[in-house]
Amino acid sequence: MPVPRRKVSVLCVMLNIFFCFLVAVSWNLRRDKSTRQKIVIPSKKFWHQQVRSKYFWNREQQRLDIIHNSILNSLIELPDWLNDTGPLDPCRPDYRVPTQIEDYNSLPKRFQDFLLHMRCRTYPLLINQPHLCNEKPFLLLVVKTLIPHFDRRQAIRETWGRAGVFANRTVATVFLLGNTLSLDHFPDLHGMLHHEAALHKDLLQWDYRDTFFNLTVKEVLFLEWFSQNCPHAKFILKGDDDVFVNTLRIIDLLTNLSDSRAKELFIGDVISNAGPNRNQKLKYFIPESMFVGKYPPYAGGGGYLYSGELALRLHSVSQQVVLYPIDDVYTGMCLKKLGLAPENHSGFRTFGIEEKFRNNPCVYRSLMLVHSRTPQEMLSVWPWIIHPELNCQ
Numbered sequence: 001m002p003v004p005r006r007k008v009s010v011l012c013v014m015l016n017i018f019f020c021f022l023v024a025v026s027w028n029l030r031r032d033k034s035t036r037q038k039i040v041i042p043s044k045k046f047w048h049q050q051v052r053s054k055y056f057w058n059r060e061q062q063r064l065d066i067i068h069n070s071i072l073n074s075l076i077e078l079p080d081w082l083n084d085t086g087p088l089d090p091c092r093p094d095y096r097v098p099t100q101i102e103d104y105n106s107l108p109k110r111f112q113d114f115l116l117h118m119r120c121r122t123y124p125l126l127i128n129q130p131h132l133c134n135e136k137p138f139l140l141l142v143v144k145t146l147i148p149h150f151d152r153r154q155a156i157r158e159t160w161g162r163a164g165v166f167a168n169r170t171v172a173t174v175f176l177l178g179n180t181l182s183l184d185h186f187p188d189l190h191g192m193l194h195h196e197a198a199l200h201k202d203l204l205q206w207d208y209r210d211t212f213f214n215l216t217v218k219e220v221l222f223l224e225w226f227s228q229n230c231p232h233a234k235f236i237l238k239g240d241d242d243v244f245v246n247t248l249r250i251i252d253l254l255t256n257l258s259d260s261r262a263k264e265l266f267i268g269d270v271i272s273n274a275g276p277n278r279n280q281k282l283k284y285f286i287p288e289s290m291f292v293g294k295y296p297p298y299a300g301g302g303g304y305l306y307s308g309e310l311a312l313r314l315h316s317v318s319q320q321v322v323l324y325p326i327d328d329v330y331t332g333m334c335l336k337k338l339g340l341a342p343e344n345h346s347g348f349r350t351f352g353i354e355e356k357f358r359n360n361p362c363v364y365r366s367l368m369l370v371h372s373r374t375p376q377e378m379l380s381v382w383p384w385i386i387h388p389e390l391n392c393q
Ligand SMILES: *[C@@H]1O[C@H](CO)[C@@H](O)[C@H](O)[C@H]1NC(C)=O
Pocket: 077, 078, 079, 083
């Protein structure tokens, strides 16, 4: 049946009216919004003049921040108090430092040593393994160790750090070492170390004094080595030589990751809301004249897991972060500079597990990493991990 013409034109007019109504309403809404949203013109400059920090590390960081901020850099000159180039060679002790820290002379010796060499990041490589990553590792196990710890290294090689193909994945293992100074009166173990390096081809050694405060140097040197010799490794697990790692579970976790999560992976036992400890008697004491501020979230240095891609980014950003004497805090600072934070995982137990679980095979099955274990304990626990007949529910 044909529709009468009049009806059609009435319908058209009604539709037109409705359309006009819609336009008017939305126009009004928009005008309403725009009159409410005034453009705010800042009354102050959008950057502020740097105020000289009273604390040495913070001041050094202000200097690096300005040097690396290319926008500000082209606008402003370094203020006088930051324009101190120091010795031409950053690896010569910086004898201006004692005059720049009020209580330098009363600081414990380890701080004086650290502060004098704080700008040095390069030391000669004494033992290298340029071919370690010839077969692109899925997982690179990196162990911080000290020269005399032969038995710990051997226990790791025989257990969780066994290099080769494991769970159908290529695993490589490397140990990081510094050196000793004759003034520290250590017996000479270099002959034995060179024998070990030739036998296992898994040692890296640099020529610096291997102390607790120089662990940050070890970290930075490793990142440098990694970016030159092993940049294609997919993942890195970095830990102490007294942790036990459930390599099987780590590989399991990594295999399950989505590509996007794998890229920026950084997981461990995360500590947040921490800050410098002011108790002189403790290992983690930091004097106020050196650093004031909060620590970013960081993963306990006993062991953490991250992606090779992130290691390359950490390497480049570390140039912009002043060395800090606590290595895991330093890594947290570098992550923060990248706009990232470590992810907490209950399987990483850098503070140990309850005593009653210590000898429970099934507990180890679900852990990723636990601190601390002796070489004998590693050998006794490892079979629990790899023997599938054990039934844990
Ligand atoms: C630092 O000071 C020197 C001389 O005092 C000056 O020539 C140089 O341009 C300054 N550098 C920066 C980055 O401001």
